[in-house]
Amino acid sequence: xxxxxxxxxxxxxxxxxxxxxxxxxxxxxxxxxxxxxxxxxxxxxxxxxxxxxxxxxxxxxxxxxxxxxxxxxxxxxxxxxxxxxxxxxxxxxxxxxxxxxxxxxxxxxxxxxxxxxxxxxxxxxxxxxxxxxxxxxxxxxxxxxxxxxxxxxxxxxxxxxxxxxxxxxxxxxxxxxxxxxxxxxxxxxxxxxxxxxxxxxxxxxxxxxxxxxxxxxxxxxxxxxxxxxxxxxxxxxxxxxxxxxxxxxxxxxxxxxxxxxxxxxxxxxxxxxxxxxxxxxxxxxxxxxxxxxxxxxxxxxxxxxxxxxxxxxxxxxxxxxxxxx
Amino acid sequence: xxxxxxxxxxxxxxxxxxxxxxxxxxxxxxxxxxxxxxxxxxxxxxxxxxxxxxxxxxxxxxxxxxxxxxxxxxxxxxxxxxxxxxxxxxxxxxxxxxxxxxxxxxxxxxxxxxxxxxxxxxxxxxxxxxxxxxxxxxxxxxxxxxxxxxxxxxxxxxxxxxxxxxxxxxxxxxxxxxxxxxxxxxxxxxxxxxxxxxxxxxxxxxxxxxxxxxxxxxxxxxxxxxxxxxxxxxxxxxxxxxxxxxxxxxxxxxxxxxxxxxxxxxxxxxxxxxxxxxxxxxxxxxxxxxxxxxxxxxxxxxxxxxxxxxxxxxxxxxxxxxxxxxxxxxxxxxxxxxxxxxxxxx
Numbered sequence: 001x002x003x004x005x006x007x008x009x010x011x012x013x014x015x016x017x018x019x020x021x022x023x024x025x026x027x028x029x030x031x032x033x034x035x036x037x038x039x040x041x042x043x044x045x046x047x048x049x050x051x052x053x054x055x056x057x058x059x060x061x062x063x064x065x066x067x068x069x070x071x072x073x074x075x076x077x078x079x080x081x082x083x084x085x086x087x088x089x090x091x092x093x094x095x096x097x098x099x100x101x102x103x104x105x106x107x108x109x110x111x112x113x114x115x116x117x118x119x120x121x122x123x124x125x126x127x128x129x130x131x132x133x134x135x136x137x138x139x140x141x142x143x144x145x146x147x148x149x150x151x152x153x154x155x156x157x158x159x160x161x162x163x164x165x166x167x168x169x170x171x172x173x174x175x176x177x178x179x180x181x182x183x184x185x186x187x188x189x190x191x192x193x194x195x196x197x198x199x200x201x202x203x204x205x206x207x208x209x210x211x212x213x214x215x216x217x218x219x220x221x222x223x224x225x226x227x228x229x230x231x232x233x234x235x236x237x238x239x240x241x242x243x244x245x246x247x248x249x250x251x252x253x254x255x256x257x258x259x260x261x262x263x264x265x266x267x268x269x270x271x272x273x274x275x276x277x278x279x280x281x282x283x284x285x286x287x288x289x290x291x292x293x294x295x296x297x298x299x300x301x302x303x304x305x306x307x308x309x310x311x312x313x314x315x316x317x318x319x320x321x322x323x324x325x
Numbered sequence: 326x327x328x329x330x331x332x333x334x335x336x337x338x339x340x341x342x343x344x345x346x347x348x349x350x351x352x353x354x355x356x357x358x359x360x361x362x363x364x365x366x367x368x369x370x371x372x373x374x375x376x377x378x379x380x381x382x383x384x385x386x387x388x389x390x391x392x393x394x395x396x397x398x399x400x401x402x403x404x405x406x407x408x409x410x411x412x413x414x415x416x417x418x419x420x421x422x423x424x425x426x427x428x429x430x431x432x433x434x435x436x437x438x439x440x441x442x443x444x445x446x447x448x449x450x451x452x453x454x455x456x457x458x459x460x461x462x463x464x465x466x467x468x469x470x471x472x473x474x475x476x477x478x479x480x481x482x483x484x485x486x487x488x489x490x491x492x493x494x495x496x497x498x499x500x501x502x503x504x505x506x507x508x509x510x511x512x513x514x515x516x517x518x519x520x521x522x523x524x525x526x527x528x529x530x531x532x533x534x535x536x537x538x539x540x541x542x543x544x545x546x547x548x549x550x551x552x553x554x555x556x557x558x559x560x561x562x563x564x565x566x567x568x569x570x571x572x573x574x575x576x577x578x579x580x581x582x583x584x585x586x587x588x589x590x591x592x593x594x595x596x597x598x599x600x601x602x603x604x605x606x607x608x609x610x611x612x613x614x615x616x617x618x619x620x621x622x623x624x625x626x627x628x629x630x631x632x633x634x635x636x637x638x639x640x641x642x643x644x645x646x647x648x649x650x651x652x653x654x655x656x657x658x659x660x661x662x663x664x665x666x667x668x669x670x671x
Contacts, residue, residue: 015490022491026499031506135359138657142650144601146608146621147642150628154635263492267605271628281495282609285502293499300492308489 001316008312012305016298020072023297024065027290033057034081034288055081057290068294078291088292091280092299098168099276102268103261105196110203115250117204118211122246123238125216133208140205145264149198149271156194163193168274195272199265203257207250214246221245248318255310259303353662360658366651374445381439382423386616387411389434394634397429397437428640432626437637440618441644447607447619448600448648451533455599458538460592463545468576468584470546471553481546488543497536497602501611504532528617533606537599548591552584590663594656597649604645620645 034055035048043051052058056067071078077088121133157165168191218224219242227237266278273279281296354360373380412423427438470481508521524531556562557580565575606612607621615622620641627637 011486012490015487018487019490023496026496026503030499030503031510138359138653139650142597142653143646144604144642144649146601146604146624147638147646150624150631150638151642154631154638158632158635259492263494266494267608270609282498285498297492297495297499300495301490304492305490 005309005313008309012309015305016301019301020069020294020298021065023294023301024068025061027288027293027297028061028064030285030288032288034290036288051081055079068291072295072298077295080292081289082287088289088295091292092277092295095275095277095280096299098274099262099265099269099278102168102192102195102199102265102274102276103258105192106199106203106261106265107258109196109200110207113200113204114207115211118208119215119238119243121208122212122215122219130212134212137205137208137212140201141209143201145198145202145267145271148201149194149268152194152198153272163190165194165272168192168195168272195268195274198271199261199268203261206253206257210250210253211246214249215242218242218246244318248315251314251318252311254314255307256304257307258310259300259307262303263300350662354658357658357661359654360661363651363654363658366647367655370445370648370651371449373442374449377442377446381436381442382412383436383439384411385435385440385443385618387435387439389430391434392426392430393432393434394630394637395426395430395434396634397426397636397640399426399429429634429636431623431637432630437623437640440623441620441640444618444620444623444641444644445648447528447530447613447617448603448645450530451537451603452596452599452652454530454534455537455541456592456596458534459541459545459595460588461542462538463542464549464581464584464588466542467546467549467551468553468580471550472557472572472576472580478550481550485543485546488540491540493540494602494605496540497606498609498611500536500539501532501606504536505611508532525614529612529614533603533612536606537602541595541599544595545588545592549584549588552587553580556580556583586663590656590659593652593659596652596656600645600649600652 033048033052035043035051037043038047049058056064059067068078075089077092080086080088080091117133117137121130124130153165156162224237224242227241228234232241263278265276266281268274269276269279270282277296277299281293284292378384426436428441429437431437431440466481470478504524507517508524520531562575562579565579570579603612603619604621604624607619608625610622610625612621613619623641624638624645627634627641631638
């Protein structure tokens with residue numbers, strides 16, 4: 001078991017290397033460079049060459065790559081080119097927690113709505129409540145963030161004027177232990193409501209569908225009949241016997257869901273002008289910030305890889321019948 | 326076909342009701358009202374995309390700057406020349422449609438209703454092409470990998486492992502930036518040149534197809550491989566091998582028909598994702614080329630004036646939601662109909 005996961009992590013290393021080669025080449029292949037212009041005017045040839053030399057861009061591409069990887073292993077993600085007062089590390093340190101918070105809060109909301117809704121729908125199978133919950137779930141899965149975001153903004157931000165509609169995390173973040181939101185701050189929560197609901201609605205809809213399907217599957221199993229036959233209360237049957245196994249499909253989506261939420265929050269960050277990683281990524285494409293683009297893509301893929309390994313861990317933990325050898 | 330019909334008729338003549346799997350599935354599908362509504366809506370959208378020039382009063386790029394951002398259902402007065410020149414309904418019994426903006430107009434005074442209808446073309450073609458490409462590549466690679474096993478299988482599975490670790494959305498964004506920068510630079514020779522030309526003439530769709538198709542077959546390949554693994558040791562494959570069928574015959578005649586159904590259903594559930602991705606790319610300005618209307622780019626333009634003219638976001642937003650909703654209901658219905666285990670469940 002432990003051996004299997006060690007193997008998974010070891011396999012991840014060459015995969016990571018391949019991805020860093022691919023991303024590095026891809027970002028460098030983008031036509032144009034970071035020093036093509038200064039303001040509106042084209043950069044003088046000599047200045048451009050000097051600047052490129054300063055950032056090592058005059059070297060052959062493989063040397064550049066190994067320099068980058070060498071720095072990466074030392075924990076240095078590189079320099080910003082258009083804005084030399086900042087390093088990529090600082091940018092990541094400022095934006096990553098914002099994206100993670102948005103992701104975590106949305107997932108928390110998704111579970112808080114999704115799991116109870118799914119359970120009630122499954123227990124009252126084929127009732128009006130079931131039909132309504134299923135319908136709302138499909139609706140929630142179908143409405144794109146792109147539409148829900150502006151819609152919530154319009155209703156709760158503009159018409160009712162309850163919540164601010166932009167600039168969450170605009171100030172340098174002040175987080176508890178670096179990542180956790182400052183719970184007492186009213187300003188934080190009012191800023192968080194709309195983006196978190198935008199991102200969380202789809203998640204909760206997906207989770208309620210999974211919960212419902214999983215619970216329906218489990219309720220037909222023999223051991224549930226046994227539990228009922230020996231006279232247990234329905235509440236005990238459901239909460240002790242059925243629920244744990246029905247959560248398996250839900251738990252297994254956690255990893256990929258987290259990675260998906262963090263990458264997917266890109267569009268929500270864009271809509272609500274949140275100073276997160278995804279927005280930074282889109283902004284710096286035009287400026288050809290080679291190091292930032294490569295580093296952010298690598299961070300995304302590390303999250304994905306960890307998410308994918310988490311699936312197997314979760315499986316093994318929740319269902320002892322599953323063996324990895 | 327003829328033999329099929331005969332085979333269907335025979336037991337019916339004996340007075341028994343025929344219950345072929347297809348008919349069972351259709352009956353099950355019909356029972357689910359939401360799926361039927363979804364299917365009808367999709368057919369309706371397909372027809373509006375095909376006949377867009379007939380059912381819209383204006384072309385999607387006709388501007389009328391005196392009437393920008395006007396509210397829905399506001400009649401407006403066009404000069405005789407403007408109507409004569411641009412309105413396709415002018416001179417027919419639908420002429421009144423030339424003077425009313427059914428759903429308002431956008432910031433350049435373009436008829437929002439016309440643009441919304443033309444927008445179906447982008448969404449539907451992206452859905453169709455991306456789904457076909459993903460299904461095609463995934464099915465072929467998955468089948469080969471599952472059928473031959475050994476180092477072929479190992480190689481493909483390592484490739485899939487690698488691709489699984491790629492964050493698709495950022496990579497698609499980088500690809501689109503790359504393509505668009507190439508297009509702006511204007512390469513005119515070779516394959517790249519003709520691709521760029523094709524892309525310009527399709528309004529940016531070509532590159533969207535490539536970017537969406539190239540990465541999204543991974544799940545499909547895994548599914549196809551799993552299906553093939555479960556079928557390849559069955560008796561009918563063994564029988565085919567015993568009578569000396571070639572590998573390609575077994576794959577195309579015996580395996581593919583069996584695995585095609587489940588794959589098609591899985592793919593139909595993936596379609597809303599492609600529509601979303603196109604909308605997202607167009608929203609951040611990396612999708613279709615501007616005068617071409619895409620719901621994503623319409624939302625992105627309208628969203629800048631959300632406070633004063635919300636209809637610029639609501640109209641394309643409603644269209645986008647309705648279409649994905651229809652595809653989700655339709656896909657759910659298909660899955661329930663063809664997967665007996667799921668019958669009566671979610």
